[in-house]
Amino acid sequence: MIDEEKKKEILEKLKRAVINYDEDGARDAAKEALEAGLDPAEAIFNGLVSGMEEVGRLFERQEYFVPELLMCADALYAGLDILKPHMKKLDLGIKGTVVIGTVEGDVHDIGKNIVKMMFDVAGFTVYDLGRDVPLDRFVEEQLRTDADLVCLSAMMTTTMVGMKKVIDEIKKRNPKAKIMIGGAPVSHDIAEKWGADGYAKDASNALKEAINMISALKKLKEDAEAKAVSE
C-alpha cells in the first residue's frame, strides 16, 4: 500500500505539471505514480484532471488564454498516454464510445478539441472526424462504430442548421444512438427543438452530460437484458 503522504505528493506533481503546461513533468510524474503503485484512475482524475479543472478556472478568469489551454492539454495527454494502458476497464464505471466533429462548412474547431480532450481523459473511445465534416460522415461513422454518443459542434448560425439534418438522419437509421450538440450559437432550446438528446455550454459540462447519457443508455441495455433473461 502506498502511503498517503507519497500519494498526495505525486498527485500534486501531476496537477502542477498540467497547470504549468510541463509535458516532461507530466510524464515523469505519471511514471512515478505507476512505480509507487498508485491507482492509475486516481492519478488521472485526482491528478491530471484536477489540474485541468484549475486550468479551466484560470481560463474563465482570463489569466489563461487558448494557447495556454492547448499547452496544458498537451501536458495532460503526455501523462494520460502513460497511465491509460494501465487502467482497468472497470475503473470508470462506464465505457463510452463517442463520435465527434465540427459540421460541414465550419472550420472553427478550437472548442470541439477541448470537448474531445475531456472525453479522452474520461477513458472514452473517441472517433474524431475533425472539422468541416460532411453531414453524411457522422451518420456513417456512428453506424460503423456503433458509438453510444455522437457530438456535433458548430460555431456559426449558418452551419448550425446542418446539425438538424444529422440528428434526423441518425434518429432514423439508429434510434438508440444519443446525440449531443454544442458551440457558441447553440442553446438548450435549439437542442430540444431539433431533437438532440443533450447540450452543454462548455467542455466540463459536456463530459458530465455525456456520462449521464451513456450511463442511462447502459442501464437501459442492462434492464432489457435482465428482462430477456428472466422471461
Added chain:
Amino acid sequence: MSTISPKERVLNLFQKKEVDRIPCFSGMGNVTEYALKKMGHRFADIHLDAKKMAEASASTYELFGFECAVLPFDLCIEAEALGCEINVYAHSEGILYPTIKKKLINSEQEMEITIPDDLKKKGRIPLLVEAIKIAKNRVGNEVAIGSYVLGPFTLAGQVMDLNELLKLSFKKPDKVSLLLDLLADAIIMVAEELIDAGLDYLTVREMGATSDVLSPRVFKNLIQKPLIKVISRITIPSVLHICGKTNQIVQFMIETGATAISVDQKNDLAESRKTLGKDALIFGNLDPYNILVQGTTEKVREAVRKCIDDGASAIWPGCDIWPTIPPENFHAMMEEIKNYKGGDRS
C-alpha cells in the same frame, strides 16, 4: 436638404470632416439571400466569377441603400494565392463560406516560406481586381468601394494549423514573429494590388487575435508590430477589425495607425469611446445575428440608437452582414439612422 452622396459621407468621415449624419456601411462581406435570389445566383457562385461577385457586392446598396460595396465574401484570397487549396462548396445550395482545404505549412520546419514575387497574379487576386473595377463602374460614383485583407496572424492561422500556431506563439515567439513578418509582406503586395484597382478604403481583419483566444499581452508583443507594418503601407483609409472581446486591446488597435477600428457586439462601446476619446473613429458593435437576423424591426431600431448613443462613428455591423437578414430589418436599420436625431454628437 442634404445633397451629399453616400460616398462623400463615408470619405468625409474617414477624413474626420463634418458629416450631416453618420453613415451606415461595412468593411466586411454584405450580401443578402434576398439579393442572391433576385440575381438568380447561389452563394457558391459569387466567389469565382468577377461579374457575379461585383454584382453581389453592389446589391446591398442597390436594394437597401447600404452605403458601400465591399468584396470579396470569403477569407481565403491571400491563403489561396500563397498556395493553399480552398473549398467553395460548389454543390451547396445554402450558405457555406469558403474554407481552406489544404494548408501550406504542415510542420514547424516549413514555417520559413518564400513569398512569390508574382503573388498578385496568383489565385483569385486577378479576379478580385477585375471585380473591384466592375463594381466601381457600376456604383463607384455613388458609394465607397471597399475590400479587405487578413491580418498577418489570422492569415497564419489560414496557412497553417491554428492550434499549432497558437502554441508556438507561446513556445517559440521568434519563429512566429518571423512568419508574421513574411506574411505581412505578402499582405502588403495584395493590398497594393487591390488599392490600385481603385478602392476607397481597405479593412484589415485580424479576428484570429481576439482576446477570446489570445491575451492582450501577446497581442502587444507579437501581433501589433506586423499589423503596423501592413497598415503603414495602406495609402487609403484603413480600418482594423477584430471581433470578440476587444476592450482590453482597443488602445493597441488604435496605435497601429489605422484610420478607424472596428469591433463587434462583445465590445463595450461606451467604454471604448471613453478609453480612446472623442476623435477616434470606432465602427461596429451592431450584432449581425442576434439583432439583425433574429431581432424584430423595433429591436433593430433600438440597437441602432444604442450604437449612436454609445458613440459609434458609423453604424457598421460587428462582422459580415449575415446573408439571412430579413429585408425589413435591413430597411429598418437604414431608416433609423436617418430618423434618429438623438445622441448629442458635439
